[in-house]
Amino acid sequence: MVDTETPIRLAIVDDHRMLLGALSEWLRGSADDIDLVIAVPSWSELLAHAEFPVDVVLLDLDLRDNIPVSLKLSMLKSAGVQTMLMSTYSEPAVVREALGSGALGYIVKSEPVENIVEAIRAARVGDTYLTHELEVALAAEGEVPKLSAQERRVMALYGAGQPVKAVAFQLGISEETAKSYLKRIREKYRLSGYDVGTKVALRKRAILDGILLQSD
Numbered sequence: 001m002v003d004t005e006t007p008i009r010l011a012i013v014d015d016h017r018m019l020l021g022a023l024s025e026w027l028r029g030s031a032d033d034i035d036l037v038i039a040v041p042s043w044s045e046l047l048a049h050a051e052f053p054v055d056v057v058l059l060d061l062d063l064r065d066n067i068p069v070s071l072k073l074s075m076l077k078s079a080g081v082q083t084m085l086m087s088t089y090s091e092p093a094v095v096r097e098a099l100g101s102g103a104l105g106y107i108v109k110s111e112p113v114e115n116i117v118e119a120i121r122a123a124r125v126g127d128t129y130l131t132h133e134l135e136v137a138l139a140a141e142g143e144v145p146k147l148s149a150q151e152r153r154v155m156a157l158y159g160a161g162q163p164v165k166a167v168a169f170q171l172g173i174s175e176e177t178a179k180s181y182l183k184r185i186r187e188k189y190r191l192s193g194y195d196v197g198t199k200v201a202l203r204k205r206a207i208l209d210g211i212l213l214q215s216d
Helices: 017-028 043-048 069-078 092-100 113-124 132-141 149-159 164-171 175-191 199-208
Strands: 008-013 034-040 056-060 082-087 105-108
Touching (some): 008 113, 017 034, 034 113, 092 105, 105 113, 149 175, 149 199
Parallel strands (some): 056 082, 082 105
16 A cells, blocks of 8 residues: 655656756655655666665656667566656657556656646556546547548558559559558548558558458
8 A cells, every 4th residue: 555644755867957957846846745856867877876766757758778668667667666757749659659668647748847746646656647638639549540441452452461553453443543542541540640651550550450350
């Protein structure tokens, strides 16, 4: 059971030093129940800090250290630390991937400090946190785009590995028309928050959406 009587021991990891300093000052003056004990610009400095492990870590998603965020989250979880990711990006696909890696929530750095405090408190007790705006964006992003029957045929054939010329031949359309269908399909998915810009990504999406059966 979480002890909610003692202050939340917080760490912030962000390699933008100006933001790190500003956020540290804001938090120190915003909430009596939050004790900021670590504010460092790198992952290695967090792990080596004498005050680590802490209760909650605000972790910059965009640290330039080439360490997968999923590995960081796994290590923090093993240490009994709750993690809230933060980033300058608010694209639904980025948020969904971050949450899928195991974070309790996601904060955009432009959020009011009140929202950040709320997120830290939620993380301390193991609750997830997203602003209403992000929740709405994620709900919209989760909608599979509506494709026409011909678009589904093109996506299935192309996703199965057929070159555009072969797709066009099998459907009795010109190669340019087939390319036009693919462009339209990719645009529809982009507007729904999914990147299917590569053939591999398009194939994965076609399998997930039941347009293409996964072969053994």
